[in-house]
Amino acid sequence: MSSxxxxxxxxPIQMAxxxxxxxxxxxxxxxxxxxxxxxxxxxxxxxxxxxxxxxxLYERPTRRIIDDTEQVLDKALVLVTKCRANSLIKKxxxxxxxTAFRKTxxxxxxxxxxxxxxxxxxxxxxxxxxxxxxLPPIAANEPILCLIWEQVAILLSGASLEERSDAAxxxxxxxxxxxxxxxxxIEEGGVPPLLKLLKExxxxxxxxxxxxxxxxxKDPESVEHIVNAGVCSVFAKVxxxxxxxxxxxxxxxxxELAGNHPKCQDHFAQNNAIxxxxxxxxxxxxxxxxxxxxxxxxxxxxxVVLASNTSTPHDEEDDNKxxxxxxxxxxxxxxSNIVSNTMAIKGMGAQAQAQAQAQAQINPNVNDLxxxxxxxxxxxxxxxxxxxxxxxGREFExxxxxxxxxxxxxxxLWMLSRGNLTVCRSITESRALLCFAVLLEKxxxxxxSYSAMALMEITAVSEQxxxxxxxxxxxxxxxxxxxxxxxxxxxxxxxQELLIPCVRSVGNLARTFRxxxxxxxxxxxxxxxxxxxxxxxxxxxxxxxxACTDNYLHENHCNAIIQAGGAKHLIQxxxxxxxxxxxxxxxxxxxxxxxxxxxxxxxxxxVLIVLEWCTKQAHLIDDSRIEAxxxxxxSRLELYQSRGRGFR
Numbered sequence: 156m157s158s159x160x161x162x163x164x165x166x167p168i169q170m171a172x173x174x175x176x177x178x179x180x181x182x183x184x185x186x187x188x189x190x191x192x193x194x195x196x197x198x199x200x201x202x203x204x205x206x207x208x209x210x211x212l213y214e215r216p217t218r219r220i221i222d223d224t225e226q227v228l229d230k231a232l233v234l235v236t237k238c239r240a241n242s243l244i245k246k247x248x249x250x251x252x253x254t255a256f257r258k259t260x261x262x263x264x265x266x267x268x269x270x271x272x273x274x275x276x277x278x279x280x281x282x283x284x285x286x287x288x289x290l291p292p293i294a295a296n297e298p299i300l301c302l303i304w305e306q307v308a309i310l311l312s313g314a315s316l317e318e319r320s321d322a323a324x325x326x327x328x329x330x331x332x333x334x335x336x337x338x339x340x341i342e343e344g345g346v347p348p349l350l351k352l353l354k355e356x357x358x359x360x361x362x363x364x365x366x367x368x369x370x371x372x373k374d375p376e377s378v379e380h381i382v383n384a385g386v387c388s389v390f391a392k393v394x395x396x397x398x399x400x401x402x403x404x405x406x407x408x409x410x411e412l413a414g415n416h417p418k419c420q421d422h423f424a425q426n427n428a429i430x431x432x433x434x435x436x437x438x439x440x441x442x443x444x445x446x447x448x449x450x451x452x453x454x455x456x457x458x459v460v461l462a463s464n465t466s467t468p469h470d471e472e473d474d475n476k477x478x479x480x481x482x483x484x485x486x487x488x489x490x491s492n493i494v495s496n497t498m499a500i501k502g503m504g505a506q507a508q509a510q511a512q513a514q515a516q517i518n519p520n521v522n523d524l525x526x527x528x529x530x531x532x533x534x535x536x537x538x539x540x541x542x543x544x545x546x547x548g549r550e551f552e553x554x555x556x557x558x559x560x561x562x563x564x565x566x567x568l569w570m571l572s573r574g575n576l577t578v579c580r581s582i583t584e585s586r587a588l589l590c591f592a593v594l595l596e597k598x599x600x601x602x603x604s605y606s607a608m609a610l611m612e613i614t615a616v617s618e619q620x621x622x623x624x625x626x627x628x629x630x631x632x633x634x635x636x637x638x639x640x641x642x643x644x645x646x647x648x649x650x651q652e653l654l655i656p657c658v659r660s661v662g663n664l665a666r667t668f669r670x671x672x673x674x675x676x677x678x679x680x681x682x683x684x685x686x687x688x689x690x691x692x693x694x695x696x697x698x699x700x701x702a703c704t705d706n707y708l709h710e711n712h713c714n715a716i717i718q719a720g721g722a723k724h725l726i727q728x729x730x731x732x733x734x735x736x737x738x739x740x741x742x743x744x745x746x747x748x749x750x751x752x753x754x755x756x757x758x759x760x761x762v763l764i765v766l767e768w769c770t771k772q773a774h775l776i777d778d779s780r781i782e783a784x785x786x787x788x789x790s791r792l793e794l795y796q797s798r799g800r801g802f803r
Contacts, residue, residue, distance in 0.1 A: 160209040163221050164202055170228040171199035174235060181238035187256040188238050191231055194263040198224070201270040212277045213308040215343045220269040220293055227262040234259055265292035272301075276308045299336055303329065303343050310348035319352050320360030323367050330370035337371045346371065346384045353389055353401075361393070361401040369408030378416035386412070387419075387426040394431035399552045399560050406432060406563035413570035420575045429571065429578060433585045435564040438549055439557065440590045558599055565594065565605035572612045576623060579616040583627035588613075592637030595645065600652065607645075607656040610638060614663035618700075628667050639664070646678045655693050658682070662697025670708050676701070676715040683724035688733045695728070695739035702746040713750045722747065722760045729765055734774060741769055742780055745788035752795035763792050 178192035202224075205212060237251055272291035294301030302325070309322040326345060330337040340346075346368065353364040368386060372378040393405045409428060413420050423429070549557075568587065572578050582588070591606040598606060617624040628635040645657045661675060668675075682694045698721070701712035716722075721743075728740040747754075748762055757763075766789040769775050776782060 158209075160212045160214060160217055161206055163217060164206045164209065167221055167225050167228055168199060168202045168206065170225060170232060171195050171202060174228055174231045175199065177232060177235040177239060181235055183238045184251065184256065185238075187260075188235050190260060191235060191256065191263065194260060194267065195228070195231065198228075198263060198267050198270065201267060201274065205270060205274060208274065208277070211312065212273065213304065213311055213344075215307070216273055216276070216304040220266075220273050220291070223293055224266040224269065227259070227266050231259050231263060268292045276305055277312060299329070300339060300343075303336070303339050303345065307340070307343055307345045307348060310345070310352060316355075316357050316360055319348075320356060320363055323349060323352055323356075323360060323363035327363055327367045327370060330367055334373050337373055338377065340367075341371055341377055341380050346381055346386075350384060350386060350389050353393065353405075358398050358401060361397065362404050365390075365393070365401060365404040365408050369404070369411040372408075372412040372415050375416040375418070378412050378419055381412065382416075382419050382422050387422045387428065390423070391426040391428050391431060394428065394435070399549055399556050402435065403556065403560045403563050406435070406560065406567045410563065410567040410570040413567070413573075417573060417575070420571050420573075420578055423571060424575075424578050424581060429568070429581045430585070432564045432567050432571075433582065433587045433590070435560050436568070436590045436594075437586055438561075440561070440593050441586060558602065561594065561598070562601045562605055565591070565602055565609055569605050569609035569612060572609055572616065574612070574616060576616055576620055579613045580623055580626075582609075582613060583617075583623065586634065588627065588632075588634035588638050592634065592641050595638075595641040595653070604652055604656075607653045607660070610642075611656040611660045611663070614660045618663040618666070624664075624667060628664060630669075643675050643678065646675065646682070649682070654682075654690065658690075658693045658697050662693075662700045665697070665700035665712075666706055668701075668708070670711045673711075673715045676712065677719045680716060680719035680721040680724065683721065683728065688736050691728060691732065691736045692739055695725075695736065695743050699739055699743050699746065702743055702750065704746070704750075709746065710750050713747045714754070716743075716747060717751065717754055717756050722756055722762060726760060726762070726765050729769065737775065738778055738780065741775055742784060745781070745784045748788040748792040749784070752791045757792065758796050763789065763796060766792065 174195045175192050178188040178195065181188035205217075234251070234255055269291045272289070290298055290301050306322040306325045306329075310319050314322075326340055326349070330340060349364045349367050353361050353368070356364060368381060372381050390405050390409060394402050397405070409423060409432075413423065552560075568582060572582055588610075591610050594602050594606045595610075613627070617627055628639075639661075642657045642661050645653045646661065650657075658679070661679070676698075679694050679698055683691055686694075698712075698716060700706065702709055702716060706712065725740050725744045725747075728736050729744060732740060744762060744765065748757060748766065751757070766785060769781070769785055770789065776785065
């Protein structure tokens with residue numbers, strides 16, 4: 156950067172010398188020109204000092220200040236050139252306003268002040284001796300820019316780790332207060348020194364740096380810039396070897412970056428972030444937490460499980476025809492049994508199995524990190540070197556830090572898995588599904604919430620990709636069994652905070668349930684009875700996935716919905732529900748009428764009259780989801796119900 160700064164400074168130094176020479180030769184306004192010469196020479200001296208210290212100068216403010224200085228020197232040069240007129244005619248036709256010299260003199264003074272500030276802000280802490288830098292004249296219209304320059308300069312100038320930590324904390328405050336300030340920090344080159352502090356700083360400095368980076372990634376453009384600066388590899392190294400308090404903030408920052416720009420998901424995955432996050436999630440959740448459970452030759456834990464079981468003919472059928480329910484009809488309610496069975500398959504002894512059951516317990520009441528603002532831990536004395544720290548020391552962390560780490564790891568996996576098949580495949584090939592199941596049952600509130608959201612995203616992707624659905628949610632997979640068991644429990648208990656993501660997850664898995672598995676239809680139908688509108692809507696959407704024509708067992712599921720009393724609830728929602736509830740309710744009622752038109756219950760509930768009423772509602776028939784389905788369902792119901800009346 157030294158050569159770049161010298162190149163920037165060369166032109167204004169030459170211009171300053173030229174202004175001084177012209178002012179010395181001035182014939183008119185001699186006194187005013189000599190005053191300009193004096194200030195220009197002072198400015199030239201400062202510029203030469205800056206050139207000598209070019210290696211220490213912060214490039215961004217240097218460019219801005221030198222650009223303004225060049226403009227001022229250019230105006231001064233034009234002014235003193237006019238004063239060199241030595242003929243009578245030139246004197247008569249050279250008009251110089253009285254305010255021109257005063258204005259130019261003031262601008263030169265401002266440039267002197269700007270360059271002096273630049274030299275001070277770029278100096279080391281020892282040279283400044285805690286001198287208050289103040290604001291340069293250039294920052295009069297935008298003082299925040301000057302503050303950003305000052306803090307970034309501290310990060311760049313080789314100041315003490317404590318000062319650099321404080322500078323990062325200041326950038327955190329600015330980025331949190333205003334999105335525009337965050338963009339300015341990025342534009343002014345704040346990301347590279349923050350990453351350097353994250354690699355080299357003490358624990359509190361690393362936390363501040365990671366938090367600042369997470370706050371800066373507010374939009375795709377900003378995230379793209381941060382990723383290009385190398386954040387993925389630095390974050391991965393911290394997740395592997397850093398202090399757990401720093402890892403917690405890094406995991407949160409990953410969730411922020413991935414949430415605001417999904418395209419960065421693959422970059423984190425390529426740097427092993429998924430493996431490391433799963434390792435943190437599995438730590439003290441299930442046994443063998445230090446290994447990423449992907450067997451050789453790309454076999455997942457599920458493949459290992461399947462290798463020890465005898466396949467049935469149904470397991471070889473097409474996904475639509477082999478309607479799988481991971482729990483079967485005799486699902487275990489003991490999470491510790493599932494954990495120990497899984498570990499036994501991986502070759503654990505009896506003693507290790509007992510340890511697995513003991514470590515399947517999760518400490519409750521994890522304190523949620525408030526919207527990306529984890530607790531600030533002040534520890535200026537402990538220098539944390541990433542290269543010298545090992546994750547093997549995690550067991551000595553305090554319980555609060557461990558719980559925060561789990562919460563943020565789950566949050567990061569949630570954001571990384573959104574719509575990304577590659578990431579979801581990596582997650583499901585590890586033990587993350589088993590971890591999510593354990594945490595849904597025993598985790599603290601925020602851990603449960605983030606785990607439920609992650610499962611919702613993974614199942615949403617699996618719904619669209621049959622290969623992932625078959626590999627991740629096979630009937631013999633202990634992890635899949637555990638996940639579905641916990642989803643059903645939450646729906647049955649109607650836990651409000653987790654209800655919607657769990658309902659969505661069950662709906663996403665609708666094509667994986669066997670015909671004999673009907674126990675979750677009842678709890679879903681029950682939620683249609685006088686619940687909040689948004690819950691009824693989500694339940695109706697989930698049940699539509701069971702009843703739609705694309706589901707091979709649509710007839711079985713439609714009958715199960717009717718037997719659970721779904722027709723009555725749906726009629727109420729169609730007549731009296733809000734529009735957002737009416738549309739999926741009408742769709743579901745149409746699917747039921749289409750697939751089981753012979754149902755006596757539909758006749759008794761007069762569903763045909765309901766469908767007839769729907770055909771007269773403009774807002775319903777105009778909906779593309781209902782437009783083609785409603786006439787067909789009504790026609791089919793009329794056909795079979797009229798036949799039934801004829802036989803009677």
